[in-house]
Amino acid sequence: MASFLVNGWPAQSIDTADxxxxxxxxxxxxxxxxxxxxxNWSRHHRLLVRDCGMVGIDPPDPGLVLDEIRxxxxxxxxxxxIVTRGSSxxxxxxxxxxxxxxxxxxxxxxxxxxxxxxxGICARRCDLVLGEQPRLAGVKSLNRLENVLARAExxxxxxxxxFICDAAGRVIEGTMSNVFLVRAGTVATPGLTRCGVIGAxxxxxxxxxxxxxxxxxxxxxxxxxxxxxxELFITNSVxxxxxxxRLGTWARPPGPLTRLVQAxxxxxxxxxP
Amino acid sequence: MASFLVNGWPAQSIDTADxxxxxxxxxxxxxxxxxxxxxNWSRHHRLLVRDCGMVGIDPPDPGLVLDEIRxxxxxxxxxxxIVTRGSSxxxxxxxxxxxxxxxxxxxxxxxxxxxxxxxGICARRCDLVLGEQPRLAGVKSLNRLENVLARAExxxxxxxxxFICDAAGRVIEGTMSNVFLVRAGTVATPGLTRCGVIGAxxxxxxxxxxxxxxxxxxxxxxxxxxxxxxELFITNSVxxxxxxxRLGTWARPPGPLTRLVQAxxxxxxxxxP
Numbered sequence: 001m002a003s004f005l006v007n008g009w010p011a012q013s014i015d016t017a018d019x020x021x022x023x024x025x026x027x028x029x030x031x032x033x034x035x036x037x038x039x040n041w042s043r044h045h046r047l048l049v050r051d052c053g054m055v056g057i058d059p060p061d062p063g064l065v066l067d068e069i070r071x072x073x074x075x076x077x078x079x080x081x082i083v084t085r086g087s088s089x090x091x092x093x094x095x096x097x098x099x100x101x102x103x104x105x106x107x108x109x110x111x112x113x114x115x116x117x118x119x120g121i122c123a124r125r126c127d128l129v130l131g132e133q134p135r136l137a138g139v140k141s142l143n144r145l146e147n148v149l150a151r152a153e154x155x156x157x158x159x160x161x162x163f164i165c166d167a168a169g170r171v172i173e174g175t176m177s178n179v180f181l182v183r184a185g186t187v188a189t190p191g192l193t194r195c196g197v198i199g200a201x202x203x204x205x206x207x208x209x210x211x212x213x214x215x216x217x218x219x220x221x222x223x224x225x226x227x228x229x230x231e232l233f234i235t236n237s238v239x240x241x242x243x244x245x246r247l248g249t250w251a252r253p254p255g256p257l258t259r260l261v262q263a264x265x266x267x268x269x270x271x272x273p
Numbered sequence: 274m275a276s277f278l279v280n281g282w283p284a285q286s287i288d289t290a291d292x293x294x295x296x297x298x299x300x301x302x303x304x305x306x307x308x309x310x311x312x313n314w315s316r317h318h319r320l321l322v323r324d325c326g327m328v329g330i331d332p333p334d335p336g337l338v339l340d341e342i343r344x345x346x347x348x349x350x351x352x353x354x355i356v357t358r359g360s361s362x363x364x365x366x367x368x369x370x371x372x373x374x375x376x377x378x379x380x381x382x383x384x385x386x387x388x389x390x391x392x393g394i395c396a397r398r399c400d401l402v403l404g405e406q407p408r409l410a411g412v413k414s415l416n417r418l419e420n421v422l423a424r425a426e427x428x429x430x431x432x433x434x435x436f437i438c439d440a441a442g443r444v445i446e447g448t449m450s451n452v453f454l455v456r457a458g459t460v461a462t463p464g465l466t467r468c469g470v471i472g473a474x475x476x477x478x479x480x481x482x483x484x485x486x487x488x489x490x491x492x493x494x495x496x497x498x499x500x501x502x503x504e505l506f507i508t509n510s511v512x513x514x515x516x517x518x519r520l521g522t523w524a525r526p527p528g529p530l531t532r533l534v535q536a537x538x539x540x541x542x543x544x545x546p
Contacts, residue, residue: 016277017275021355022301023420024416045469055421078363089380090303090353090418092421092425131406133403145297149408149409150331176364
């Protein structure tokens with residue numbers, strides 16, 4: 001069973017008038033806690049504050065959120081932090097002094113199955129095409145119906161992720177992950193200025209690569225370019241780094257850059273405060 | 274105070290794990306109840322079922338929803354019906370047998386101020402540009418952050434609505450309404466196949482005009498075309514039909530077609546079962 005704190009109080013429910021439910025008027029981030037240590041917390045927190053700013057919600061006090069995460073997750077857990085604009089009456093307009101709702105949820109850690117990270121995963125291209133909304137690009141808002149519809153396109157458990165493109169055929173992200181490709185010794189990840197979600201794991205991978213002197217371009221990536229990739233991998237704060245070993249007719253074993261990224265992330269997690 | 278039924282039970286709160294909150298994974302419709310009669314119910318119900326189908330949620334039993342509306346709103350009220358995909362664990366994927374959550378909310382009727390409908394309103398053009406997502410076009414989903422951001426662009430109470438365009442500069446809708454224009458004896462409303470919400474009031478207005486032998490084109494409407502409009506009006510199930518008398522530099526008094534639509538809608542409401 002998941003456990004919840006709503007504005008610091010244990011609760012299994014939220015106000016039906018909350019704008020998070022009414023309009024998806026809020027943002028969230030999901031992270032791993034290991035032995036009481038919230039992994040990659042600085043980036044999760046920075047992105048949560050950025051996302052709040054993008055939609056005009058006062059960000060929660062960072063110390064408060066961290067305290068609540070530690071209360072709910074003293075050992076291992078997957079934790080989700082949701083910030084909504086708060087409860088209001090009907091209508092899109094809101095009072096400027098509306099108090100945001102802060103929800104921290106801790107899910108019991110599932111046993112880690114090492115296979116996807118070790119052996120890699122099969123992925124597919126989704127039919128759904130992401131809409132472009134620069135005002136919300138990169139933001140992990142509560143408006144995630146596109147991701148839900150994209151993920152609902154397949155039930156085959158052998159396929160672990162779907163790649164989603166924009167209307168111009170550029171790959172943007174996975175349904176639950178960010179995408180990286182390695183090609184001719186260069187690393188790239190799709191730019192997320194028109195749509196998509198900037199994951200904290202994506203940002204960490206870019207930082208860790210930069211610290212190794214490895215440039216990672218953030219740019220348009222036509223889906224067709226993936227056919228020429230030497231390596232593909234996906235990143236997500238809960239699953240970590242998964243090599244993609246099959247995508248349609250493309251197939252490659254996990255490559256050395258992917259293995260390096262996995263090692264760098266593992267080392268960074270081990271060093272987390 | 275608003276009153277709520279969640280799956281038929283009085284409640285002030287919903288499960289924190291509901292996907293309506295987590296992902297905006299649901300749809301809703303808002304309608305007026307007058308002396309216990311849900312106005313324009315057949316179209317609201319048809320669109321609710323359509324919207325559920327578009328996102329793959331089992332629609333609720335119509336008799337059940339109607340019973341619940343009548344329980345909550347025996348006299349006058351504004352009623353919102355929300356259907357979410359239900360509660361689930363973390364992740365965009367969902368079990369096929371997930372039970373949807375049905376929420377019926379009744380807000381006390383506000384005293385009707387006749388001025389906007391009589392004298393018309395001032396509107397503005399919003400800066401926010403709607404993203405295109407044909408898979409959700411027309412659907413009143415719980416992903417309404419674009420409308421929230423567009424409505425947050427102004428606080429001047431003299432401006433009652435904002436017109437929102439797509440990236441090509443076509444007007445699509447108001448933040449809370451659909452838009453109609455009259456020009457050289459013809460009536461048109463923007464097509465909503467790429468983005469926007471199909472309102473039940475919009476559909477009724479089109480039907481009522483058709484019954485009068487007045488064609489209403491559903492087509493692309495470049496925002497620039499509004500400068501040549503003889504009449505502009507907006508439709509919404511709660512506010513009814515409001516003439517627009519000022520939009521930027523465009524200004525016109527309420528026109529005869531707008532008055533006719535107001536009369537037709539009032540007569541249709543009076544005849545509601």
